[in-house]
Amino acid sequence: xxxxxxxxxxxxxxxxxxxxxxxxxxxxxxxxxxxxxxxxxxxxxxxxxxxxxxxxxxxxxxxxxxxxxxxxxxxxxxxxxxxxxxxxxxxxxxxxxxxxxxxxxxxxxxxxxxxxxxxxxxxxxxxxxxxxxxxxxxxxxxxxxxxxxxxxxxxxxxxxxxxxxxxxxxxxxxxxxxxxxxxxxxxxxxxxxxxxxxxxxxxxxxxxxxxxxxxxxxxxxxxxxxxxxxxxxxxxxxxxxxxxxxxxxxxxxxxxxxxxxxxxxxxxxxxxxxxxxxxxxxxxxxxxxxxxxxxxxxxxxxxxxxxxxxxxxxxxxxxxxxxxxxxxxxxxxxxxxxxxxxxxxxxxxxxxxxxxxxxxx
Amino acid sequence: xxxxxxxxxxxxxxxxxxxxxxxxxxxxxxxxxxxxxxxxxxxxxxxxxxxxxxxxxxxxxxxxxxxxxxxxxxxxxxxxxxxxxxxxxxxxxxxxxxxxxxxxxxxxxxxxxxxxxxxxxxxxxxxxxxxxxxxxxxxxxxxxxxxxxxxxxxxxxxxxxxxxxxxxxxxxxxxxxxxxxxxxxxxxxxxxxxxxxxxxxxxxxxxxxxxxxxxxxxxxxxxxxxxxxxxxxxxxxxxxxxxxxxxxxxxxxxxxxxxxxxxxxxxxxxxxxxxxxxxxxxxxxxxxxxxxxxxxxxxxxxxxxxxxxxxxxxxxxxxxxxxxxxxxxxxxxxxxxxxxxxxxxxxxxxxxxxxxxxxxx
DNA sequence: AGGTCCGGTGTTACCGGCAACATCGGGCGA
DNA sequence: TCGCCCGATGTTGCCGGTAACACCGGACCT
Numbered sequence: 057x058x059x060x061x062x063x064x065x066x067x068x069x070x071x072x073x074x075x076x077x078x079x080x081x082x083x084x085x086x087x088x089x090x091x092x093x094x095x096x097x098x099x100x101x102x103x104x105x106x107x108x109x110x111x112x113x114x115x116x117x118x119x120x121x122x123x124x125x126x127x128x129x130x131x132x133x134x135x136x137x138x139x140x141x142x143x144x145x146x147x148x149x150x151x152x153x154x155x156x157x158x159x160x161x162x163x164x165x166x167x168x169x170x171x172x173x174x175x176x177x178x179x180x181x182x183x184x185x186x187x188x189x190x191x192x193x194x195x196x197x198x199x200x201x202x203x204x205x206x207x208x209x210x211x212x213x214x215x216x217x218x219x220x221x222x223x224x225x226x227x228x229x230x231x232x233x234x235x236x237x238x239x240x241x242x243x244x245x246x247x248x249x250x251x252x253x254x255x256x257x258x259x260x261x262x263x264x265x266x267x268x269x270x271x272x273x274x275x276x277x278x279x280x281x282x283x284x285x286x287x288x289x290x291x292x293x294x295x296x297x298x299x300x301x302x303x304x305x306x307x308x309x310x311x312x313x314x315x316x317x318x319x320x321x322x323x324x325x326x327x328x329x330x331x332x333x334x335x336x337x338x339x340x341x342x343x344x345x346x347x348x349x350x351x352x353x354x355x356x357x358x359x360x361x362x363x364x365x366x367x368x369x370x371x372x373x374x375x376x377x378x379x380x381x382x383x384x385x386x387x388x389x390x391x392x393x394x395x396x397x398x399x400x401x402x403x404x405x406x407x408x409x410x411x412x413x414x415x416x417x
Numbered sequence: 418x419x420x421x422x423x424x425x426x427x428x429x430x431x432x433x434x435x436x437x438x439x440x441x442x443x444x445x446x447x448x449x450x451x452x453x454x455x456x457x458x459x460x461x462x463x464x465x466x467x468x469x470x471x472x473x474x475x476x477x478x479x480x481x482x483x484x485x486x487x488x489x490x491x492x493x494x495x496x497x498x499x500x501x502x503x504x505x506x507x508x509x510x511x512x513x514x515x516x517x518x519x520x521x522x523x524x525x526x527x528x529x530x531x532x533x534x535x536x537x538x539x540x541x542x543x544x545x546x547x548x549x550x551x552x553x554x555x556x557x558x559x560x561x562x563x564x565x566x567x568x569x570x571x572x573x574x575x576x577x578x579x580x581x582x583x584x585x586x587x588x589x590x591x592x593x594x595x596x597x598x599x600x601x602x603x604x605x606x607x608x609x610x611x612x613x614x615x616x617x618x619x620x621x622x623x624x625x626x627x628x629x630x631x632x633x634x635x636x637x638x639x640x641x642x643x644x645x646x647x648x649x650x651x652x653x654x655x656x657x658x659x660x661x662x663x664x665x666x667x668x669x670x671x672x673x674x675x676x677x678x679x680x681x682x683x684x685x686x687x688x689x690x691x692x693x694x695x696x697x698x699x700x701x702x703x704x705x706x707x708x709x710x711x712x713x714x715x716x717x718x719x720x721x722x723x724x725x726x727x728x729x730x731x732x733x734x735x736x737x738x739x740x741x742x743x744x745x746x747x748x749x750x751x752x753x754x755x756x757x758x759x760x761x762x763x764x765x766x767x768x769x770x771x772x773x774x775x776x777x778x
Numbered sequence: 779a780g781g782t783c784c785g786g787t788g789t790t791a792c793c794g795g796c797a798a799c800a801t802c803g804g805g806c807g808a
Numbered sequence: 809t810c811g812c813c814c815g816a817t818g819t820t821g822c823c824g825g826t827a828a829c830a831c832c833g834g835a836c837c838t
Contacts, residue, residue: 090589092794103818108796116815138564139504140794143823148500150543150565158532164525171519171546175558180565182511183542185532197536203499204511204541228451307725335725364668364696366727453824464788469826477785501824505793 091132100128111136142205149179151387152201154194155212156186160305161331161359162278162376163212166234169380170210177388182206189213189275194221202227208387210234212380216275230390234383235278245281251372251404252285253292255354258370258406259324260293263415264352268322269300270310270332282328282356298322303332310335315342323351323415330355330362330371337365337411348413358407368409375403452493461489472497503566510540512748513562515555516573517547521666522692522720523639523737524573527595530741531571538749543567550574550636555582563588569748571595573741577636591751595744596639606642612733612765613646614653616715619731619767620685621654624776625713629683630661631671631693643689643717659683664693671696676703684712684776691716691723691732698726698772709774719768729770736764 093111097104102121110117110125117125128134142148151174155163171181182204184197194217201209209227211218214235222231259267269286272279283300290297298321303309310332314325320343327333333355337347347353347367355362358373454472458465463482471478471486478486489495503509512535516524532542543565545558555578562570570588572579575596583592620628630647633640644661651658659682664670671693675686681704688694694716698708708714708728716723719734 094794104795105797105819106817109817112796116817118816121816135560136564137566137794139500139509139566140823141796143500143504143794143825144796146823153544158529159522159526161520164528165520167525167544168519168546171544172548175545175561178561180561181544183514183528183532183544184536185529187533199496200536200539200541203497205498205500307722311725331722334722338725338727338729341727361668361692361695361722364672364699366699366702368699455824465825466789466827467787470787473826479786482786498824501793502826503793504795504824505826507793 090137091134092137093134096125096128096132096134099132100124146205148205148207150182150204150206151179151384152198152204152206152209153181153183153212154186154197154201154209154218155183156189157213157305158183158185161357162235162305162329165376166212166380166383169377170212170234170384171380173381173384174388177384179207179384179388181210189215189217191217191221194218195225198225198227207391208232210383210387214277215273216277219277230387232383232387234380235276247372247374247404248281248285248288251406252282253289254406255326255370255372256286256289256293256295258408258412259326259352259354260295262324262352262412264295264322264324265415266296266298266322266324268317268320268325269297270313270325270327270336271300271302272328272332273304274302279328286326297326303328305329305331307331307335307338311339314339320345320351324412325351325353327353327355330357330359330365330369333362333369333371333411334365337367337369347411350416352412352415354412363409365411367411370409370412371407373405373407378403451498452495453498454495457486457489457493457495460493461485507566509566509568511543511565511567512540512745513559513565513567513570514542514544514573515547515558515562515570515579516544517550518574518666519544519546522718523596523666523690526737527573527741527744530738531573531595531745532741534742534745535749538745540568540745540749542571550576550578552578552582555579556586559586559588568752569593571744571748575638576634577638580638591748593744593748595741596637608733608735608765609642609646609649612767613643614650615767616687616733617647617650617654617656619769619773620687620713620715621656623685623713623773625656625683625685626776627657627659627683627685629678629681629686630658631674631686631688631697632661632663633689633693634665635663640689647687658687664689666690666692668692668696668699672700675700681706681712685773686712686714688714688716691718691720691726691730694723694730694732694772695726698728698730708772711777713773713776715773724770726772728772731770731773732768734766734768739764 093104093107097107100107101124106117106121107125110122138149153167153170155167157163158167167183174181182201184200186193186197198209198221206229208229209231211222211233212235214233218233222233267290269283271283274280287297301313303313310327312335314336325333325336327336333353337353340347340351340353345351353369355369355371356374358371362369362371454465454468458468461468462485467478467482468486471483499510514528514531516528518524519528528544535542543562545561547554547558559570559582567590569590570592572583572594573596575594579594583594628651630644632644635641648658662674664674671688675697686694686697688697694714698714701708701712701714706712714730716730716732717735719732723730723732
């Protein structure tokens with residue numbers, strides 16, 4: 057408290073007034089630490105707070121002060137340290153993402169679009185992969201994510217365990233499952249009211265009346281939604297789902313399902329995704345049945361490969377990209393407090409290709 | 418400095434000795450902040466440093482002190498704050514991951530295994546998706562990642578731009594491209610010396626002599642390695658690569674390449690990945706050619722779907738899972754200073770299915 | 779018996795930002 | 809002309825940990 061700092065610039069020994077002594081940092085030294093606002097402040101001959109104010113875009117800074125700060129910032133190649141900032145602000149600009157089956161088309165597509173949306177908003181996704189879907193590993197992954205101080209939590213796959221975990225854990229931050237939640241009967245999604253009926257109508261118009269359904273794993277809400285939508289649409293249009301076989305989304309499971317059948321009691325196979333449809337087509341061909349002459353096959357998703365199956369697959373295109381983006385936007389909206397719950401619409405569109413044809417008589 | 422803190426537990430006014438005054442935290446209040454080591458210390462009647470020591474597994478703590486700390490930790494549901502920790506230690510337990518085409522099989526598979534390996538080592542992957550591969554967006558993404566104080570940087574796709582960016586940017590942290598780097602002729606990878614020769618040998622034994630090559634995009638080092646390995650193996654075994662067409666890894670591009678051909682001058686098509694092979698098979702069928710009776714087709718990767726193509730695809734299985742894991746392990750090794758440069762072997766294995774057969778006479 | 783060492787803990791400083799408050803000089807009104 | 813207000817900037821404290829050092833009492837040594 058002896059003497060006050062003299063604000064005259066250019067004073068030779070002004071370093072003595074520095075609040076914190078720091079080891080000098082020679083510009084020539086090779087592996088120097090990144091510059092902090094204190095380094096910048098010292099170089100510019102101002103206080104660190106002036107630098108901080110400049111960085112936050114504070115207007116009331118005198119032009120010459122501003123110029124000195126700008127110069128020092130570029131000279132020292134200053135980069136903000138998000139860790140330090142988030143310690144005080146609590147804003148880490150990170151969103152935790154949790155998923156298994158990340159190498160599958162759906163989750164990876166959603167992850168890609170979610171990550172892009174996050175990036176555009178200045179956020180980064182902290183991804184933790186799950187090997188198994190059980191509660192223990194989910195809880196463990198969530199606690200890992202929580203330690204990283206994320207501002208929101210996103211799940212990319214919506215199994216029952218995931219849903220349960222999200223329901224019973226208090227995250228203290230916004231949390232969301234990116235894939236479709238269970239759709240109660242009263243919720244009229246575009247998929248259930250337009251997409252699936254269009255697919256079923258397409259089959260009906262070709263004369264099909266009996267459908268074999270290859271369902272996704274029943275612990276996935278997406279699988280349940282698809283099955284329910286199919287059953288509803290079939291009932292309404294007078295078609296019968298004569299049999300439902302549960303697969304695991306893989307071509308392998310679609311193949312096994314159709315191969316294991318004693319008799320094919322249907323003229324059309326509606327698969328809950330494209331890849332099980334691929335397996336089904338192979339199995340049909342191995343049974344000596346032709347697609348679409350003997351049996352029509354449809355998928356859901358319209359993955360890029362589906363247009364190049366043999367035959368190219370009639371399918372329901374789902375807007376996965378939109379879903380990942382919408383999920384991230386909603387989370388960021390909730391973080392910022394703007395409770396803009398835009399009802400992310402699940403868009404779907406019927407894509408007719410050569411895997412469907414007139415029902416055999 | 419008036420009086421020393423009396424270490425007697427149970428003293429009524431011991432709060433007065435607290436180093437930092439904190440707003441009291443009622444256990445009943447709903448949205449209370451997470452407990453810190455100071456809260457735990459106060460509850461246990463010890464100093465925060467004792468708590469910190471306990472958390473680090475320091476041995477020399479008296480059993481009764483230890484018990485008090487443990488009790489307070491569980492009572493308050495203490496969770497460490499990684500942000501605060503990493504501010505001092507510089508260890509964020511985060512690895513930055515950079516990728517485009519995250520929805521493609523290769524990158525997403527590698528990402529999944531990398532993320533699992535990271536998780537097992539206590540790390541989280543900070544993923545930033547790239548829309549385009551140009552230097553600007555790479556640089557921007559890298560600077561985003563850098564602000565998040567990652568301990569290492571991983572790229573999941575190895576285009577030329579990525580390679581260049583990695584070569585010219587000083588990351589200050591270990592950095593690695595997870596996919597294959599360019600393999601100089603002298604580097605004898607298992608893929609180049611065993612895998613690809615086995616594939617070519619398989620075709621040779623079936624009587625094929627003229628090969629059409631569907632290459633990957635030439636700015637990908639993986640594509641160049643595959644093309645070079647094919648050319649070398651073909652030369653050694655007396656086969657001719659009569660034509661090379663560059664695709665973009667997609668079935669679409671494989672289809673376009675074969676459709677656009679005036680005449681097929683070869684009896685076998687070697688595609689740089691499975692999906693281009695899928696497109697090629699469809700194009701062949703549209704030309705009235707049968708696989709494998711008229712033309713044999715092979716892929717590389719052995720994606721799960723490849724076994725269910727029509728016909729099931731003969732391909733070279735690549736160990737993508739191992740690659741992601743190996744990359745993360747090497748990075749963590751470098752972080753920890755243990756310079757264990759285990760030469761991550763690119764394992765490959767010939768999988769013969771029904772898309773290859775005897776060459777037509 | 780006094781000094782020394784040492785195990786067990788407490789205290790202080792620091793990481794790099796942000797927020798609140800303090801300070802200083804000049805313009806302006808009374 | 810003096811006090812007040814205000815704009816520009818400096819100072820201090822804090823976020824939640826870790827690291828270095830200080831301190832205290834008892835065992836051991838001479």
